[in-house]
Amino acid sequence: MVTFHIHSGLVRYETVTYMYNTAGTACYYMVMSYNHDGLSFDVILALGFFDYIKNPEPVFRKVAQLKPSKFLASFPKFTPIWGVQRMIRYYWIRKCPVYNYTMKRLERLYQDAPFQNCQIISCERGFFGIATAE
Numbered sequence: 001m002v003t004f005h006i007h008s009g010l011v012r013y014e015t016v017t018y019m020y021n022t023a024g025t026a027c028y029y030m031v032m033s034y035n036h037d038g039l040s041f042d043v044i045l046a047l048g049f050f051d052y053i054k055n056p057e058p059v060f061r062k063v064a065q066l067k068p069s070k071f072l073a074s075f076p077k078f079t080p081i082w083g084v085q086r087m088i089r090y091y092w093i094r095k096c097p098v099y100n101y102t103m104k105r106l107e108r109l110y111q112d113a114p115f116q117n118c119q120i121i122s123c124e125r126g127f128f129g130i131a132t133a134e
Helices: 057-066 081-091 101-113
Strands: 011-020 027-034 043-046 070-076 116-122 126-132
Touching: 043 057, 057 101, 070 081, 101 116, 101 126
Parallel strands: 043 070
Antiparallel strands: 011 027, 070 126, 116 126
């Protein structure tokens, strides 16, 4: 988790229930709306974020519109050990869906957003993306 101190009035948070599990508890994610007119962003981080995003296309488009100097993001990939472990821990036990990515899908997401100078690094448990929008 990364925490930032943000000037009041710039960001408004809303908690949105994503899904209720059979135990009556819920998976949550934060929806952030903000007034970014005239502001620039040096870096946008999305570490551990896309694990839980079913449709990442709108997020990619929004980040590209913000034109950060760098967009750094992590993405899980299915592996026999870690993919199964994540499925058991999050989906079966917590009833919270998790999503995996492939190199081909990531290349398409970055291209369609669009991002320039995109680099996708394959790691043992996933991918790490580094991109610029301009």
